[in-house]
Amino acid sequence: MSLSPFATVSELARALRQKQISSVELTKMYLARLKSIGEVHRAVAEITEERALKEAKAADESRRRSGPKTPLHGIPYGAKDLLAAKDIPTRWGSPGHADQVFGFDAAVIAKLKNAGAVLAAKLSMIELAGGGNYNVANASANGACLCAFDTTRWAGGSSSGSGAAAKLGLCGFTIGSETSGSITCPSAFNGATGFRPTYGRVSRHGAMALCWTLDKIGPIARSAECCAAVLQAICGKDPNDPSSLDASLDLNRTKKPLTIGLLNEDFKSNQAAACQKAYQNALRVFSKLGHKTVQVAYPKLPYGTAVEIIVNAEGASAHEHFIRGPRFHSLADNHQIAGLAAALETKAVDYLWALRLRTEALKANAIWEKCDCIFTPVFYHGAPPIDVPFDKSFANMGGDDGPSNLLGWPAIAFPIGFEGGLPLGGQIIAPALREDVCFSLAKQFQRETDFHLKLPPIQS
Amino acid sequence: MAKFTRRQIAKLAGLTAIGAAAPRAFPNTLQAEDPVEKLQSQLAKPFDEQTKPLALEALKAIERLSVERKKTKLPENSEPCTVYVPTEPRR
Numbered sequence: 001m002s003l004s005p006f007a008t009v010s011e012l013a014r015a016l017r018q019k020q021i022s023s024v025e026l027t028k029m030y031l032a033r034l035k036s037i038g039e040v041h042r043a044v045a046e047i048t049e050e051r052a053l054k055e056a057k058a059a060d061e062s063r064r065r066s067g068p069k070t071p072l073h074g075i076p077y078g079a080k081d082l083l084a085a086k087d088i089p090t091r092w093g094s095p096g097h098a099d100q101v102f103g104f105d106a107a108v109i110a111k112l113k114n115a116g117a118v119l120a121a122k123l124s125m126i127e128l129a130g131g132g133n134y135n136v137a138n139a140s141a142n143g144a145c146l147c148a149f150d151t152t153r154w155a156g157g158s159s160s161g162s163g164a165a166a167k168l169g170l171c172g173f174t175i176g177s178e179t180s181g182s183i184t185c186p187s188a189f190n191g192a193t194g195f196r197p198t199y200g201r202v203s204r205h206g207a208m209a210l211c212w213t214l215d216k217i218g219p220i221a222r223s224a225e226c227c228a229a230v231l232q233a234i235c236g237k238d239p240n241d242p243s244s245l246d247a248s249l250d251l252n253r254t255k256k257p258l259t260i261g262l263l264n265e266d267f268k269s270n271q272a273a274a275c276q277k278a279y280q281n282a283l284r285v286f287s288k289l290g291h292k293t294v295q296v297a298y299p300k301l302p303y304g305t306a307v308e309i310i311v312n313a314e315g316a317s318a319h320e321h322f323i324r325g326p327r328f329h330s331l332a333d334n335h336q337i338a339g340l341a342a343a344l345e346t347k348a349v350d351y352l353w354a355l356r357l358r359t360e361a362l363k364a365n366a367i368w369e370k371c372d373c374i375f376t377p378v379f380y381h382g383a384p385p386i387d388v389p390f391d392k393s394f395a396n397m398g399g400d401d402g403p404s405n406l407l408g409w410p411a412i413a414f415p416i417g418f419e420g421g422l423p424l425g426g427q428i429i430a431p432a433l434r435e436d437v438c439f440s441l442a443k444q445f446q447r448e449t450d451f452h453l454k455l456p457p458i459q460s
Numbered sequence: 461m462a463k464f465t466r467r468q469i470a471k472l473a474g475l476t477a478i479g480a481a482a483p484r485a486f487p488n489t490l491q492a493e494d495p496v497e498k499l500q501s502q503l504a505k506p507f508d509e510q511t512k513p514l515a516l517e518a519l520k521a522i523e524r525l526s527v528e529r530k531k532t533k534l535p536e537n538s539e540p541c542t543v544y545v546p547t548e549p550r551r
Contacts, residue, residue: 326504342518355540
C-alpha cells in the first residue's frame with residue numbers, strides 16, 4: 001500500500017476500485033494524520049475512530065459483495081463540528097457546549113453514510129460559527145486553527161478545520177458551512193478548493209443554525225472535481241428541512257464559451273500587487289480557454305448591512321436560550337459574548353427592513369443578462385497572522401461585498417497564486433442553481449494550472 | 461357593590477382625563493439607564509470587566525446598523541423576502 005494522502009477523490013476511488021488499498025487501510029492512514037498533523041494545526045474537534053473503522057470495514061465488505069455504490073464509497077472524510085453525528089460530541093466549536101451529544105446523524109452525514117463514505121473526524125470551527133462577530137483567531141473551543149501553509153497564520157473561519165484538513169491531507173474531503181464567507185475564506189487561506197452551494201441545495205437538518213435564511217453546507221477538498229463528487233452525494237430535497245430545494249442538479253449543462261463578469265477591483269489602495277498579478281494571470285488562463293470577460297457592477301445597495309442585521313437577529317434568536325443561560329460566559333472570545341448579547345437588542349423593524357432589502361436585491365439578478373458568472377478574489381491577501389485581532393489584520397483584505405450570500409448564489413473558491421508562500425484564492429460566483437458553471441470553469445482552470453496541487457510544508 | 465351616579469362617573473372621567481394629560485414626574489424612569497447594565501440584566505451572569513466596554517461597542521454597532529439601514533429607502537409597502545406556504549393538515 002502506497003497512496004498519497006493528498007490524492008483527489010477520484011484517485012482515492014480508483015485506488016480502492018483497483019484494490020491498491022482497502023477502506024480500512026485508508027482510514028487508518030488518515031486517522032494517524034488526524035492525530036498528529038491535525039492536532040498540531042488544531043484542525044480536529046473529535047476523532048471518530050470507532051465509528052470510522054466500523055464504517056470502513058462495512059464499506060470494504062459491501063464493495064467486495066457488490067462493487068462501489070458511489071464514487072465516495074470507502075473514502076474517509078471530516079465534517080465541521082456543527083453537524084450532528086449520532087452519539088458523538090457535537091460542540092459547535094463552543095466551550096459552552098462541551099457535553100452536547102445528539103442521538104441522530106445530520107442529513108448530510110446520513111447521506112454520506114448512505115454513499116459509503118467514512119466519517120473519520122469532526123473538525124474544529126469558530127464557536128457558534130462566529131455569530132457574535134468574533135475578532136480573534138482563537139475564538140474556538142479548539143484554539144486558533146493554523147493555516148496549512150504557515151503555522152504562524154490563521155486557517156480562516158468559521159469552517160477552520162475543514163479548510164486546513166482538506167489541504168493537509170487529513171482525510172479524503174471535508175464538509176464546511178457558510179453563512180457569509182465561512183467556506184470561501186478557509187478555502188482561500190489554506191489553498192483548498194471549497195464550494196458554497198445555492199441556498200437550499202443541501203439540507204441543513206441536524207446542522208447548528210446560525211441563520212436560517214443564509215446558512216449553506218458544502219464541501220472543501222483538493223480540487224473542483226472532488227467538490228463536484230461530494231455535492232452530488234449530499235444535495236437534494238429533505239422533508240426535514242423545509243428550505244431544501246427539489247431541483248435537479250446537472251453539472252454537465254454548461255455551454256462554452258462563457259462570459260465572465262469582472263467587478264471593479266481595488267488592488268492599488270489595498271496594496272495587493274501579488275493578488276493583482278495572480279488575478280490577471282487567471283484572466284489570461286480564461287482567455288486562453290476561449291472565454292470572454294466583461295466589466296459588470298452590482299446595483300448599489302447596502303448588502304453587507306442587510307447581512308449583518310440578519311445574522312444578528314437570527315443568530316440571537318437561534319441561540320437565545322444559551323445566551324441567556326449560565327454557560328454563555330464560557331465562550332472563548334469576549335467579542336462573541338458582547339456581540340451575541342447585544343444582538344438580542346436588534347429591532348424587529350430593522351430585521352424586516354433587511355428581509356425587504358433582500359427582495360430589492362433580487363434586482364441584482366439582472367447582472368446575469370450580461371455574464372454567465374463573476375470572477376473575483378476571495379481576499380486581496382493571504383492568511384493573516386494568528387496573534388493580530390481581525391479589526392487590524394483585515395484592514396486591506398477587501399473581499400466581495402455583493403449580494404451573493406444574501407441571494408444564495410453558489411460560488412467556488414480555489415487557489416490562483418501565492419503571496420510570500422501563502423495561497424491566494426479566487427472565486428467564481430454563478431446564478432442560483434447554476435453550480436455547473438462554477439464547476440465547469442474551475443475544473444478547466446485547474447486542468448491548465450497547478451496552484452491547487454502545491455503541497456503544504458508539513459506533509460507527514 | 462358601589463353604585464355611581466352619572467354625575468359621579470362624569471367627575472371621575474374628567475379627573476382621569478386631566479390625569480392622562482398632566483405631566484407626571486417619575487424620576488427613576490426618566491433617568492437614562494446604563495445600556496450595558498440593562499443588557500446584562502437579561503443574562504444569567506453579569507459581564508466581566510473586560511467584556512463591558514466590548515458590550516457597549518456591540519450595542520453601538522447594533523444602533524449604527526439601525527441608523528445606516530434607514531439611509532436606504534425601500535419601496536412603500538414592499539414585501540419582505542419570506543414565504544409562508546399554507547399546507548393542509550395531515551389526517
